[in-house]
Amino acid sequence: MPKLIRMQRLRNDKRPAQRPVMMAIAGDSAAGKTTLTAGLVKALGPERVTALCVDDYHRYDREERKNLPFTALHPDCNYVEIMEQHLQLLATGQPILKPVYDHNTGSLTRPELVEPRDFVIVEGLLPLHTPLSQACFDIRIYLDPPEDIRRGWKLDRDTRKRGYRPEQVLAELERREPESEKFIRPQRAFADLVVRFKPVEGRDDPPTTPLSAELLLRPTIRHPDLTTILAGSERRAIHLTLRRDEDSRPVDALHIHGYAPPEESRVVQKAIWSRLGVDAGDPPETLGDLGAGQRSEPLAITQLLLLYHLLDVSRG
Amino acid sequence: MPKLIRMQRLRNDKRPAQRPVMMAIAGDSAAGKTTLTAGLVKALGPERVTALCVDDYHRYDREERKNLPFTALHPDCNYVEIMEQHLQLLATGQPILKPVYDHNTGSLTRPELVEPRDFVIVEGLLPLHTPLSQACFDIRIYLDPPEDIRRGWKLDRDTRKRGYRPEQVLAELERREPESEKFIRPQRAFADLVVRFKPVEGRDDPPTTPLSAELLLRPTIRHPDLTTILAGSERRAIHLTLRRDEDSRPVDALHIHGYAPPEESRVVQKAIWSRLGVDAGDPPETLGDLGAGQRSEPLAITQLLLLYHLLDVSRG
Numbered sequence: 177m178p179k180l181i182r183m184q185r186l187r188n189d190k191r192p193a194q195r196p197v198m199m200a201i202a203g204d205s206a207a208g209k210t211t212l213t214a215g216l217v218k219a220l221g222p223e224r225v226t227a228l229c230v231d232d233y234h235r236y237d238r239e240e241r242k243n244l245p246f247t248a249l250h251p252d253c254n255y256v257e258i259m260e261q262h263l264q265l266l267a268t269g270q271p272i273l274k275p276v277y278d279h280n281t282g283s284l285t286r287p288e289l290v291e292p293r294d295f296v297i298v299e300g301l302l303p304l305h306t307p308l309s310q311a312c313f314d315i316r317i318y319l320d321p322p323e324d325i326r327r328g329w330k331l332d333r334d335t336r337k338r339g340y341r342p343e344q345v346l347a348e349l350e351r352r353e354p355e356s357e358k359f360i361r362p363q364r365a366f367a368d369l370v371v372r373f374k375p376v377e378g379r380d381d382p383p384t385t386p387l388s389a390e391l392l393l394r395p396t397i398r399h400p401d402l403t404t405i406l407a408g409s410e411r412r413a414i415h416l417t418l419r420r421d422e423d424s425r426p427v428d429a430l431h432i433h434g435y436a437p438p439e440e441s442r443v444v445q446k447a448i449w450s451r452l453g454v455d456a457g458d459p460p461e462t463l464g465d466l467g468a469g470q471r472s473e474p475l476a477i478t479q480l481l482l483l484y485h486l487l488d489v490s491r492g
Numbered sequence: 493m494p495k496l497i498r499m500q501r502l503r504n505d506k507r508p509a510q511r512p513v514m515m516a517i518a519g520d521s522a523a524g525k526t527t528l529t530a531g532l533v534k535a536l537g538p539e540r541v542t543a544l545c546v547d548d549y550h551r552y553d554r555e556e557r558k559n560l561p562f563t564a565l566h567p568d569c570n571y572v573e574i575m576e577q578h579l580q581l582l583a584t585g586q587p588i589l590k591p592v593y594d595h596n597t598g599s600l601t602r603p604e605l606v607e608p609r610d611f612v613i614v615e616g617l618l619p620l621h622t623p624l625s626q627a628c629f630d631i632r633i634y635l636d637p638p639e640d641i642r643r644g645w646k647l648d649r650d651t652r653k654r655g656y657r658p659e660q661v662l663a664e665l666e667r668r669e670p671e672s673e674k675f676i677r678p679q680r681a682f683a684d685l686v687v688r689f690k691p692v693e694g695r696d697d698p699p700t701t702p703l704s705a706e707l708l709l710r711p712t713i714r715h716p717d718l719t720t721i722l723a724g725s726e727r728r729a730i731h732l733t734l735r736r737d738e739d740s741r742p743v744d745a746l747h748i749h750g751y752a753p754p755e756e757s758r759v760v761q762k763a764i765w766s767r768l769g770v771d772a773g774d775p776p777e778t779l780g781d782l783g784a785g786q787r788s789e790p791l792a793i794t795q796l797l798l799l800y801h802l803l804d805v806s807r808g
Contacts, residue, residue: 180583180627237602255605258589265577267496273574273591275603284602286553287591289571311496 194269196226196292197489198312199482201299202363203319204356205249206330208373209299211466212319215479216297218462220486226266226293230300232275233259238282247348249301249355256305263303263312266292279338295486304363314489315397317482318367322374325387365422368397369485371478376433386434389474391481393428394421400484402430405447413440414477430481432474441473448480452487510585512542512608513805514628515798517615518679519635520672521565522646524689525615527782528635531795532613534778536802542582542609546616548591549575554598563664565617565671572621579619579628582608595654611802620679630805631713633798634683638690641703681738684713685801687794692749702750705790707797709744710737716800718746721763729756730793746797748790757789764796768803 199216201209210229217225233255234248246253255275262272271291278285304310304318321329327349334340340348364370370392375381393399402416413436421427432441449459464476515532517525533541549571550564562569571591578588587607594601620626620634637645643665650656656664680686686708691697709715718732729752737743748757765775780792 180580235605255589257587258605261581261586264496270577271573273571273589273603275589286600287589287603289551289574 194292195267196269196294196296197314197486198263198267199295199297199315199317199486200303200310200313201297201317201319202302202304202360202367203299204326204360205301205352206333207319207321207326208329209319212317212371212475212479212482213297213299215463215465215475216295216482216486218465219460219479219483220295224294225297226290226295227297227299228274228290230254230259230263230298230303232277233262234275234277234284237277237284247352247355249352249359251302251305251359254302256302256309259302260306260308260312263298263309266290266296266298267312294490301360302363304366305359310366315482315485316367316369318364318370320364320370320372322372325374367392368394369482370394373474376435379435381435386472386474388434389430389432389478391430391432391478392421393430395426397485398488399428400448400451400481400488402428405451406444412436413473414444432477434472434474436473438473441477445473445476445480448477448484452480452484510608511583512585512610512612513630513802514579514583515611515613515631515633515802516619516626516629517613517633517635518618518620518676518683519615520642520676521617521668522649523635523637523642524645525635528633528687528791528795528798529613529615531779531781531791532611532798532802534781535776535795535799536611540610541613542606542611543613543615544590544606546570546575546579546614546619548593549578550591550593550600553593553600563668563671565668565675567618567621567675570618572618572625575618576622576624576628579614579625582606582612582614583628610806617676618679620682621675626682631798631801632683632685634680634686636680636686636688638688641690683708684710685798686710689790692751695751697751702788702790704750705746705748705794707746707748707794708737709746711742711744713801714804715744716764716767716797716804718744721767722760728752729789730760748793750788750790752789754789757793761789761792761796764793764800768796768800 201213203209213227217227231248235253235255236244241248241253244253248254262274265272269292271289273287274290275287276285277283298313303313304316310316330349331342331345334345335342372390373387374390375385376388393402406414406416412433414430414432417429417431419427419429445459445463459476459480463479464471464473466472466475517529519525529543533543547564551569551571552560557564557569560569564570578590581588585608587605589603590606591603592601593599614629620629620632626632646665647658647661650661651658688706689703690706691701692704709718722730722732728749730746730748733745733747735743735745761775761779775792775796779795780787780789782788782791
């Protein structure tokens with residue numbers, strides 16, 4: 177064994193650890209993880225980002241799950257220990273041979289080589305499930321839409337893209353609810369940022385109005401000083417409220433209003449972008465992309481804040 | 493990152509590293525690796541041994557290899573870095589999610605969880621290919637039959653068990669020869685024990701005579717004192733010769749004669765077995781099993797020596 181330890185040191189000397197910036201995006205099925213991630217990948221450039229989904233760590237395929245007393249959400253249905261191991265390897269700059277779950281066929285297939293680039297974005301149902309997995313990330317996000325909105329998104333996606341009938345999706349949502357409560361939603365407590373897209377209550381906006389976003393900025397990481405950045409902005413587009421978190425600790429709540437005129441949101445985006453110090457131009461046009469030609473300014477501002485954190489960590 | 497390192501320590505405290513004894517059995521295709529391994533697994537008890545084959549780390553499936561300028565023997569045809577990583581994980585007592593190559597279909601399939609038991613025996617084409625992989629093992633074996641014998645074994649196995657026609661096997665042997673020379677046979681230099689099954693030259697034994705074995709015992713590990721153990725044995729069954737290795741370093745060559753009467757071989761086996769101090773009875777009857785009801789005393793003695801080393805390392 178001493179020889180192995182010497183060899184490992186040798187290897188580390190040859191390949192100085194290029195430790196990537198690690199971001200987790202946790203949330204329930206159809207909470208918007210993939211949409212949020214896609215905008216970050218486009219903005220940073222795919223050649224600088226490794227994006228992966230830890231739902232690939234399923235222990236059983238769809239056929240085997242039919243005879244099991246739990247759903248794919250249950251930790252026992254996943255190789256959690258291997259997920260932890262692979263997150264540690266990526267966090268220390270090493271490649272992994274990642275399992276692959278095929279959502280179309282429901283089967284586990286040939287694994288694929290994943291090498292960490294400058295930024296590693298890990299989305300999925302359970303990336304923050306254990307203390308060790310939480311410790312692998314520099315920035316932890318939890319996507320927390322109201323349940324009725326998430327169910328609408330899941331119904332839409334699973335019928336259009338995954339070939340299910342509506343009644344099948346609704347039955348699955350029911351079946352999963354106890355495990356969502358027990359395993360998915362508790363991860364919210366371990367996030368540095370909780371993101372909630374929802375309509376603003378008590379307003380009578382037209383149905384085409386983009387959803388607003390409420391971001392809980394927990395002081396577990398160093399957020400940008402938004403009181404300065406937002407000093408000159410319209411409170412109609414965005415405002416910050418100091419309040420107490422569920423555990424009564426101080427927290428900032430950032431409200432980004434979907435009903436604000438896009439021009440006003442763009443002013444805020446420029447202010448955050450210039451604070452990033454990347455270049456003198458405008459923020460990437462790809463931010464806020466909802467797919468199908470639609471754009472959301474609250475999504476764009478959310479992604480800009482996450483970009484801020486990714487770049488902030490990479491600069492040390 | 494400091495948090496991750498703290499967490500990893502915590503994990504290590506919770507699960508004190510149960511470091512398994514690691515043995516590599518390297519050699520070319522059909523060199524006898526699986527037969528040698530099977531006897532060790534049976535003798536130790538399958539519940540105490542994890543046996544795996546690193547040929548599962550193929551980067552390409554059979555179909556993809558058809559368009560490539562090298563064979564499955566080439567390191568570029570294998571995830572060598574992932575093999576090294578998995579060997580390090582096993583050597584430090586951690587589980588792996590191992591890729592799986594299906595020899596029947598030639599395809600890469602769903603990976604499987606492998607947890608290290610007390611003894612980990614790793615066989616394959618390239619387990620000793622890199623310095624880091626070599627450092628993962630406590631005991632390194634290289635199987636080195638004369639080429640004509642190995643070709644006969646491969647022809648027999650691939651036509652009977654893998655559905656190839658003889659001319660296909662012979663063509664494949666030709667195609668592989670340059671890579672065998674360049675990548676497989678150099679591993680011989682990094683073995684603690686080189687095992688060569690072959691007939692004894694210059695004798696006119698009947699064709700049913702079991703092959704003899706010649707074992708090179710390199711002083712890179714602590715071999716049992718055979719001069720004592722063999723003191724009372726018949727030289728007809730087994731004898732030890734002090735000589736110089738290819739690199740002119742001192743080495744013991746152990747000759748185990750297939751033509752010796754089985755009773756005499758059994759005396760030697762008992763002597764080694766009692767030196768192991770496992771129990772007072774006879775050596776396991778499963779040693780020496782060639783399959784199809786055949787038994788080889790030289791194979792049994794070889795396996796007993798490997799058992800000696802496995803148990804010697806496990807006792808520290």
